[in-house]
Amino acid sequence: MSKNKRVTSYDVAREAGVSQSAVSRVFRPGVSVSEKTREKVLKTADRLGYRPNAIARMLINQSSGMIAVIVSSRANLNFPDVLSLLNKQIALHNKRVLLFTLDEAEQLDGVIEQILTYQVDGVVALTAHFEVESVKQFAQHNIPVVLYNREVPDHSVSSVCCNHDQGLKMLVDLLVRHHHRRYLIVAGPQDSDVATARLTGAQKALLQHGIDNVPVVRGDYSYESGQQALHSHLQNAMAPTAVICANDAMAIGVIDEAREKQQLRVPEDLSVVGFDGISASAWYSYRLTTVSQPTSYMTKAAVDTLVNLIENPHNPPESRYWPGTLIEGNSVATARSEDE
Amino acid sequence: MSKNKRVTSYDVAREAGVSQSAVSRVFRPGVSVSEKTREKVLKTADRLGYRPNAIARMLINQSSGMIAVIVSSRANLNFPDVLSLLNKQIALHNKRVLLFTLDEAEQLDGVIEQILTYQVDGVVALTAHFEVESVKQFAQHNIPVVLYNREVPDHSVSSVCCNHDQGLKMLVDLLVRHHHRRYLIVAGPQDSDVATARLTGAQKALLQHGIDNVPVVRGDYSYESGQQALHSHLQNAMAPTAVICANDAMAIGVIDEAREKQQLRVPEDLSVVGFDGISASAWYSYRLTTVSQPTSYMTKAAVDTLVNLIENPHNPPESRYWPGTLIEGNSVATARSEDE
DNA sequence: CATAATAATGACTTCGAATGCAATGTTAAA
DNA sequence: TTTAACATTGCATTCGAAGTCATTATTATG
Known part of the structure; x- marks a missing residue:
């Protein structure tokens, strides 16, 4: 034996x-x-x-051939799609995914510590909680990092992002063309950079049309928080004619809350837009107008950028942006004149 | 420097x-x-x-501290939830997840080869394509395997499953209590064991009520295939009063197809049930009656079983079943008498 | 104070594959 | 046939941590 x-x-x-x-x-x-x-x-x-024996090989080669992928469990994005596409791209480069999930920001240090001991070749971060400080820790150990859908203002870290500003501009322009003047923004959580980018993107786009001081309610990217957001807003404010949501799940929550609890028709009484282009947004019951992220291009770009940095450690960090695609569903209608 | x-x-x-x-x-x-x-x-x-250096440690310790998790990209289950819960459980045992995704059955051999070189401590398989032969390869190398939601008839491999038979019995009993006699089963893909288990579970439960020869249409677990299934069935058959779907995504597809394309009201004209308890099943637009899998218990059980086998390599394989929980939504109504 | 018992330490080897180097073997060219 | 050029091969070392074993330092006991 x-x-x-x-x-x-x-x-x-x-x-x-x-x-x-x-x-x-x-x-x-x-x-x-x-x-x-x-x-x-x-x-x-x-x-x-x-x-x-891959382990022995790693030791002598000074390279583990593993990429750490960090995901927040409370992820805004199309988690399964993105992860599976990333994994596929990484496999194409003959590397493997070592997975780390993050519940709270406080765990982060422990996870970084872990990742460093594993001598990974690189890191893809799909998480909001990720201070520049943390990235520096990887830099000190010559471990390249690519941020997915999150950018650092000074561009000191590579990133692959969907262009939130441009996406929100498309959505807002569409709503304005439909004569909407009274808006509600359902934003994402305060500590998420994507949420902030989308919020300011929406505000900037609205301002271009002279629309200012738009009320903002924060959610946590979940369906329930979308419902809750609309509900609490209507308690003490006039109903908006259009709701701009930071992601599709909340937008769907808003639609269901409007239809079932507030007796509002969507889109006739209330227009709603989302962001991400998750599969549920296309379901007949919603036909959400949204901006879809080019996930397969973005994941490929993220991995290509990372591998490039692994092979050329002295290359400067690189930021790549992808425009989103406007998907016109059936959740936006022309504002009724009595609302003007 | x-x-x-x-x-x-x-x-x-x-x-x-x-x-x-x-x-x-x-x-x-x-x-x-x-x-x-x-x-x-x-x-x-x-x-x-x-x-x-974790790598050097692995080499001398003769143990990588890594668990290979294999997922099919075309997964029926709550992929993100399950994966993230699994990862959390595995982290609790101070091990890490090395991720492998599978597109087609043909890739399987390559993936197994990979996994073997990585000297993983164990394997969790969340995939339909997984012949007993493959498991034997791991057995030969003393690598324990736990199957998630898939069982081998002779119980030679450890597994953690939701009890599909019992779940479908609850659903069928409910439908029968609502006087339904004319059914359609929307099953999963032919090569998925879970699909087969759910199909035979439904047929057995129906037979107990003397209902036989129920038409079956196969889908691929996707929303679109649910729509397609109902659509193609109604082309050349009398409309059923109740549709039993192998998972929630297809059930939602059936509901949307019925309402939007077939001018059928759900549940008044057509009752629909699903399986899994995904979050979308609770959304107001659907309120699907379904059986929810106790995902957090199941993932914990899977990891506990695996770790137990790692620590006691001579323990016999163990199969653990979990009952599902019936969630009564609003997608089932009493069959109208003119349909009897 | 001597001796036994125990704690702390370092030299050396191990895990398994990869590779620089030197020593072969083989073929080609002169 | 001789010499050069090149292809194969094996020896010995490397990667970095962990553990065995023998040795030394420390403490406890009579």
């Missing part, structure tokens, strides 16, 4: 009557080995069930 | 005037070191920014 012992390159070498170096060379592409030895080694390796 | 060189235990030892062994011992809990050396080492370690 060879069951309890792993098969090493030495075992194969002994059985095949060659040196351990020879075995190693057979399993390393692009090294010169004679056809005879290669065959001998491959045959015995197969017979013994030998597989190169 | 210590930037280009990693700090090793030797560096710390030299600086602190102790041996490398001493440094190692300070970072390994439960080993005897004098307070004096500990302090000296910790101080210089901190100054130099030393962190134990």
Whole structure:
């Protein structure tokens, strides 16, 4: 029973009557080995069930071939899609994803500590809680970092972002074309950079049309918080004619709250727009007007940027932006004149 | 600039005037070191920014501390929830998740090969494509495997499952109590074991009420395939009064198709039930009657089972079942008498 | 104060693959 | 046939932490 012992390159070498170096060379592409030895080694390796030990390889190569991916559990984005696409891209570069999830900001230090011990080749951060300080820790250890959908003002960290400003401008312009003047913004959580970017993006776009002092209610990106936001706003304010939401889930919450609890028709009485282009936004019951993020391009860009930095450590950080795509559903209608 | 060189235990030892062994011992809990050396080492370690190298540790410990998690991209289940919960449980045992995604069954061999080289401590498989043969490969290398929501008939592999039969019985019993006699089953893909389990579960439960030969349409677990299923069935068959769907996404697709395209009211004209209890099933527009899986218990059970097998390699495989919880929404109504 | 018992320490080896270097073997060219 | 050029090969070392073992320092006991 060879069951309890792993098969090493030495075992194969002994059985095949060659040196351990020879075995190693057979399993390393692009090294010169004679056809005879290669065959001998491959045959015995197969017979013994030998597989190169990735751990030992990591140690000698000074590179783990692993990418740390950090996700907040309370993620705004299309978590499953993004993660799975990222993983696919990373696999294309023959690297693996080591996954870290984050509940609270306070855990962050522990997670960074962990990541550093694992000698990962790079880090992709899909999380709002990520101060520049934290990134510096990775920089000190020469570990490149790419932020996904989050940018640092001084561009000292590479990032791949959807252009929130441009996306919100498209949405706002559309609403203004439909003669809306009374708005409500349902923003994301205070500590999320994406939320801030989308909020200021909306405000800037509205201001361009002379619309100012728009009320803001904060949610936490969840469906329930969208419902709650509309509900609490209507308690002590006039109903808006259009609601701009920081993401699709909250927008859907707003639509359901409006229809079921407030007896408002969407879009006839209330127009609602979201952001992200999650699959549920296209469902017949909602047909949400939203801006979809080009997730597959963005994940590819993120991984390409990261791999580039891994291979050229002295390259400067790079920020790449992607425009969103306006998806016109059926959640926006022309404001009724009596509301003007 | 210590930037280009990693700090090793030797560096710390030299600086602190102790041996490398001493440094190692300070970072390994439960080993005897004098307070004096500990302090000296910790101080210089901190100054130099030393962190134990997890890779070297893995090699000498003969254990990577990593768990491979395999997910199908086309997953039926609550992918984000399950993955994030799994990760949390695994982190509690001080291990990490190495992520592998699977597109097609053909990739499987390559992925298994990969996993074996990484010397993972165990495997959690969240995927339909996973033949017993594949599991045997892990068994040969003494790597324990736990299947999530998939069981092997002979119980030779550990698994954690939601009890599909029982869940479907609850749903069918509910529908029968509402006097439904004409059914449609929207099943999952042919090659998914969960799909098969749910289909036969539904058929068994219906048979107990003497209902036989229920038409079956297959979908791929997506919203669109739910729409498509209802649409194509109504082309050449009498409308059913109740539709039993293999998962919530398809059930929601059926509801939207019925309401928007077929001018059927749900639940008045058509009752629909799903399975999984995804968050969208509770949204006001749907209020789907479904069976929710106890995801947090199941993920905990999966990890506990796996860790137990890692620590006691000679334990027999263990299968654990969890009952689902019936969630009564508003998608089931009493069958109208003219339909009887 | 001597001796036993225990704690702390360092030298050295281990894990498994990769590689620089030197020593072969092979083929080509003169 | 001789020499040069090149392809294979194995030896020995490396990566960084952990643990064995023997040795030394410290404390406890008679």
